[in-house]
Amino acid sequence: MSKLFIYNTxxxxxxxxxxxxxxxxxxxxxxxxxxxxxxxxxxxxxxxFDLLFRYLSYLGYKVRYxxxxxxxxxxxxxxxQGEDKVAKKARLEQQEPMEIVQYYSxxxxxxxxxxxxxxxxxxxxxxxxxxxxQQLVKKILEAGYAYVSNxxxxxxxPRYNEKHSYGKLSGRKIEDLLANTRELEGQHEKRNxxxxxxxKKAEPKHIMRWPSEWSEGFPGWxxxxxxxxxxxxGEVFDIHGGGMDLLFPHHECEIAxxxxxxxxxxxxxxxxxxxxxxxxxxxxxSFDNFINLEDFFTGKNQxxxxxxxxxxxxxxxxxxxxxxxxxxxxxxxxxxEKGFKRLMEASKTLKNIRPSEKSSVNIDEYIMPAFEAxxxxxxxxxxIACLFESVKMINSVKDGNESISLQDLSKFRxxxxxxxxxxxxxKDEETGDAGNLASRLVDLILDIRQExxxxxxxxxxxxxxxxxxxxxIEVKDGKDGAEWDWHNL
Amino acid sequence: MSKLFIYNTxxxxxxxxxxxxxxxxxxxxxxxxxxxxxxxxxxxxxxxFDLLFRYLSYLGYKVRYxxxxxxxxxxxxxxxQGEDKVAKKARLEQQEPMEIVQYYSxxxxxxxxxxxxxxxxxxxxxxxxxxxxQQLVKKILEAGYAYVSNxxxxxxxPRYNEKHSYGKLSGRKIEDLLANTRELEGQHEKRNxxxxxxxKKAEPKHIMRWPSEWSEGFPGWxxxxxxxxxxxxGEVFDIHGGGMDLLFPHHECEIAxxxxxxxxxxxxxxxxxxxxxxxxxxxxxSFDNFINLEDFFTGKNQxxxxxxxxxxxxxxxxxxxxxxxxxxxxxxxxxxEKGFKRLMEASKTLKNIRPSEKSSVNIDEYIMPAFEAxxxxxxxxxxIACLFESVKMINSVKDGNESISLQDLSKFRxxxxxxxxxxxxxKDEETGDAGNLASRLVDLILDIRQExxxxxxxxxxxxxxxxxxxxxIEVKDGKDGAEWDWHNL
Numbered sequence: 001m002s003k004l005f006i007y008n009t010x011x012x013x014x015x016x017x018x019x020x021x022x023x024x025x026x027x028x029x030x031x032x033x034x035x036x037x038x039x040x041x042x043x044x045x046x047x048x049f050d051l052l053f054r055y056l057s058y059l060g061y062k063v064r065y066x067x068x069x070x071x072x073x074x075x076x077x078x079x080x081q082g083e084d085k086v087a088k089k090a091r092l093e094q095q096e097p098m099e100i101v102q103y104y105s106x107x108x109x110x111x112x113x114x115x116x117x118x119x120x121x122x123x124x125x126x127x128x129x130x131x132x133x134q135q136l137v138k139k140i141l142e143a144g145y146a147y148v149s150n151x152x153x154x155x156x157x158p159r160y161n162e163k164h165s166y167g168k169l170s171g172r173k174i175e176d177l178l179a180n181t182r183e184l185e186g187q188h189e190k191r192n193x194x195x196x197x198x199x200k201k202a203e204p205k206h207i208m209r210w211p212s213e214w215s216e217g218f219p220g221w222x223x224x225x226x227x228x229x230x231x232x233x234g235e236v237f238d239i240h241g242g243g244m245d246l247l248f249p250h251h252e253c254e255i256a257x258x259x260x261x262x263x264x265x266x267x268x269x270x271x272x273x274x275x276x277x278x279x280x281x282x283x284x285x286s287f288d289n290f291i292n293l294e295d296f297f298t299g300k301n302q303x304x305x306x307x308x309x310x311x312x313x314x315x316x317x318x319x320x321x322x323x324x325x326x327x328x329x330x331x332x333x334x335x336x337e338k339g340f341k342r343l344m345e346a347s348k349t350l351k352n353i354r355p356s357e358k359s360s361v362n363i364d365e366y367i368m369p370a371f372e373a374x375x376x377x378x379x380x381x382x383x384i385a386c387l388f389e390s391v392k393m394i395n396s397v398k399d400g401n402e403s404i405s406l407q408d409l410s411k412f413r414x415x416x417x418x419x420x421x422x423x424x425x426x427k428d429e430e431t432g433d434a435g436n437l438a439s440r441l442v443d444l445i446l447d448i449r450q451e452x453x454x455x456x457x458x459x460x461x462x463x464x465x466x467x468x469x470x471x472x473i474e475v476k477d478g479k480d481g482a483e484w485d486w487h488n489l
Numbered sequence: 490m491s492k493l494f495i496y497n498t499x500x501x502x503x504x505x506x507x508x509x510x511x512x513x514x515x516x517x518x519x520x521x522x523x524x525x526x527x528x529x530x531x532x533x534x535x536x537x538f539d540l541l542f543r544y545l546s547y548l549g550y551k552v553r554y555x556x557x558x559x560x561x562x563x564x565x566x567x568x569x570q571g572e573d574k575v576a577k578k579a580r581l582e583q584q585e586p587m588e589i590v591q592y593y594s595x596x597x598x599x600x601x602x603x604x605x606x607x608x609x610x611x612x613x614x615x616x617x618x619x620x621x622x623q624q625l626v627k628k629i630l631e632a633g634y635a636y637v638s639n640x641x642x643x644x645x646x647p648r649y650n651e652k653h654s655y656g657k658l659s660g661r662k663i664e665d666l667l668a669n670t671r672e673l674e675g676q677h678e679k680r681n682x683x684x685x686x687x688x689k690k691a692e693p694k695h696i697m698r699w700p701s702e703w704s705e706g707f708p709g710w711x712x713x714x715x716x717x718x719x720x721x722x723g724e725v726f727d728i729h730g731g732g733m734d735l736l737f738p739h740h741e742c743e744i745a746x747x748x749x750x751x752x753x754x755x756x757x758x759x760x761x762x763x764x765x766x767x768x769x770x771x772x773x774x775s776f777d778n779f780i781n782l783e784d785f786f787t788g789k790n791q792x793x794x795x796x797x798x799x800x801x802x803x804x805x806x807x808x809x810x811x812x813x814x815x816x817x818x819x820x821x822x823x824x825x826e827k828g829f830k831r832l833m834e835a836s837k838t839l840k841n842i843r844p845s846e847k848s849s850v851n852i853d854e855y856i857m858p859a860f861e862a863x864x865x866x867x868x869x870x871x872x873i874a875c876l877f878e879s880v881k882m883i884n885s886v887k888d889g890n891e892s893i894s895l896q897d898l899s900k901f902r903x904x905x906x907x908x909x910x911x912x913x914x915x916k917d918e919e920t921g922d923a924g925n926l927a928s929r930l931v932d933l934i935l936d937i938r939q940e941x942x943x944x945x946x947x948x949x950x951x952x953x954x955x956x957x958x959x960x961x962i963e964v965k966d967g968k969d970g971a972e973w974d975w976h977n978l
Contacts, residue, residue: 121591442930445937464933
């Protein structure tokens with residue numbers, strides 16, 4: 001088995017990935033807060049860790065992949081202020097909060113499925129693990145790292161920092177953090193502005209509330225991931241992933257909570273995907289440049305010139321390394337659409353290639369670098385570049401400029417399909433039964449047209465070409481008959 | 490608004506449906522225990538209450554539709570014995586119970602979506618509502634209708650029956666129930682064999698467990714629905730649905746639990762769908778005649794001769810009244826397939842019908858009876874029979890034997906589409922973009938063929954017909970040119 005290296009945010013270097021209990025791997029990824037439609041910012045972590053999940057599975061690991069759904073406790077501001085995001089949406093839409101949760105969870109799942117992101121093995125909801133979160137709060141209190149204040153429970157950051165190091169993951173120093181924090185309104189319950197809520201007493205109007213020994217209330221946002229990852233993956237587990245925006249304070253607080261209770265670092269490898277920009281600008285509500293995933297698929301967004309298919313979005317995302325920022329622009333979308341189409345064309349060509357006696361190409365030169373790229377911190381852009389080297393080779397073989405033996409062809413096909421479909425998770429968007437039927441019908445029409453041409457009935461053959469063109473099908477005449485393609489893919 | 494009557498199992502008669510807080514309607518339906526694939530027995534309640542949900546929505550009600558997922562507490566035997574169904578599956582498959590839950594929930598959702606059953610607005614999981622269930626247990630204890638025994642809590646049926654009437658829903662008498670119950674092994678914790686667990690102490694090997702004041706354990710199965718329906722719909726709500734197999738003891742126990750706490754009947758209308766037989770025989774594990782929904786769609790089951798589409802299953806189910814038993818046989822499937830196809834053909838014909846100056850038909854005679862059927866306890870078979878009267882009329886108009894005015898045609902189209910697509914929830918299985926493209930390609934091929942015939946090139950025209958036939962497309966020549974159809978729908 002090759003050696004996989006991944007960049008560990010905790011140590012700030014690439015490290016060989018060695019699981020605690022091979023062949024098992026525990027993977028926890030922060031999922032969506034379900035109060036709105038999934039946008040680009042949701043797609044990137046989903047696809048980054050889908051790639052990781054697929055590659056680990058390819059390497060033979062048995063991955064327990066947990067991705068949570070946050071349906072309670074995520075407040076509007078990180079400083080424990082503001083309304084609960086789900087509860088606010090419920091209030092605005094005059095619905096039960098769980099109706100909001102169900103609606104946006106269903107839509108999230110449908111978008112992820114369109115992007116061909118595999119579903120996680122366990123998808124726990126925060127509201128479904130209140131007892132587990134209360135137990136964690138209790139243990140943190142017992143360990144002396146939290147205090148009760150007016151029915152809420154706060155994590156005592158300075159106290160924790162005396163023995164352990166708060167800020168280890170994000171590289172922040174508590175002195176700097178303190179210097180940059182100002183005392184906020186309504187924060188009088190906290191001893192220190194850096195402290196964070198692990199249980200919040202619910203105000204009278206708050207709908208989502210559960211009884212506890214401290215108050216009727218709800219768990220703090222950071223507690224959820226610690227409680228659920230511990231429940232399903234254990235006190236110490238292999239990989240924790242999420243977007244870079246969650247690094248501080250969310251993941252920092254997760255570490256503090258776990259260390260406070262067990263004294264152990266809970267996660268061996270922390271992985272963070274970088275953020276997305278739109279035309280070079282930060283994506284954000286204040287910039288009015290949010291693009292929902294559905295907008296891409298329908299084209300209905302003022303920032304877009306037309307619809308883009310789910311695989312175009314997947315291709316664009318994986319063509320950037322997950323630790324680089326990724327800029328969305330019309331040019332980038334066009335180029336991804338073209339690139340993906342070229343890849344799919346090569347995949348079709350590969351199906352029809354005939355083997356020769358001997359190979360003029362060394363297929364290992366195409367195969368090895370792709371896996372080396374994945375092993376090097378999931379470097380999908382390089383792996384995709386390797387595939388395009390392969391595409392060139394495939395076309396050379398097709399054109400008769402290179403040759404490939406039966407044995408090499410079979411090995412190469414297996415490599416190509418594994419990387420394209422299993423690891424990178426692309427799928428041919430033309431297929432599906434009806435799609436296949438359409439392809440076969442087009443083939444039938446082109447046979448009829450070929451006959452017309454042989455009979456010198458060019459009126460008919462030209463008309464057929466035009467009619468197919470009207471249906472979005474492009475016909476290219478070659479020396480061995482006609483080839484065809486969809487305009488719109 | 491017309492008056493909807495539904496059969497209330499509690500009163501054993503059809504009653505006019507009057508919601509508590511119009512236009513709101515609270516609907517709770519018992520969902521699946523997710524430890525195996527969805528089969529016919531899951532499809533029937535899902536489709537019965539999908540029809541109800543759709544019809545209530547059509548009538549203008551705002552329905553809060555709650556359908557639970559049972560992921561804990563459902564034991565192998567109804568007498569509080571045996572292993573937890575989910576935990577057992579997890580043990581056999583060496584997985585975390587929540588992995589089993591996630592896997593089968595995902596598959597259930599995918600099957601329901603294929604059957605075009607609309608997703609409920611809230612889909613609560615039993616494991617996600619442990620606190621709510623514990624609170625209910627506590628209230629029942631406080632009310633004096635339960636007792637703690639060896640860490641478990643049991644509902645005291647004889648005590649409840651002194652003041653209230655246990656067996657009211659199922660029409661059973663407690664004396665008869667007692668006479669028919671034998672003392673079972675390991676039942677020594679119960680004072681009376683009719684008592685049922687509302688909290689179970691977990692044995693050491695049991696994985697799914699939560700702390701409580703009585704023991705580390707898990708909730709009894711019946712408690713889940715009472716706790717979750719109360720949470721999302723209130724102490725008293727409009728409609729509770731489920732399969733007839735759940736009537737006793739599950740729903741009987743739900744009533745007892747709620748009445749014990751609030752003194753009120755929790756549900757105003759109890760609705761139960763009848764059961765399914767396979768070739769006249771009861772469906773059951775011991776008869777080895779389970780047909781999973783996926784089996785129908787793939788045809789891979791020894792009891793089936795071929796694959797049947799989701800809409801064929803939906804049509805077959807709705808062609809029986811939900812309170813009648815429904816027998817599945819190859820003949821019934823063939824006939825449903827044919828019936829559904831005829832309906833879809835008529836829908837297409839209707840699109841192309843040209844209006845005349847005047848109507849020779851009275852369209853109200855077609856429209857009124859269909860809605861009268863729905864209003865009469867959701868009598869979908871009669872509504873479908875009405876549609877087939879409409880189909881005859883549509884064909885008569887098409888053939889020029891009857892005529893219809895523009896105004897009538899527009900009203901009739903709206904009626905037909907509303908009933909077929911919105912209320913009965915059918916969908917045209919040919920559509921979807923690729924499907925439409927295929928239709929247009931076939932039309933193009935038939936144009937080419939028509940030209941060949943005009944040129945007396947019958948070799949070509951016959952060959953095209955044969956080639957289309959090979960692709961599953963049947964060509965029928967008529968005086969006005971050729972018509973075509975799919976073989977397999």
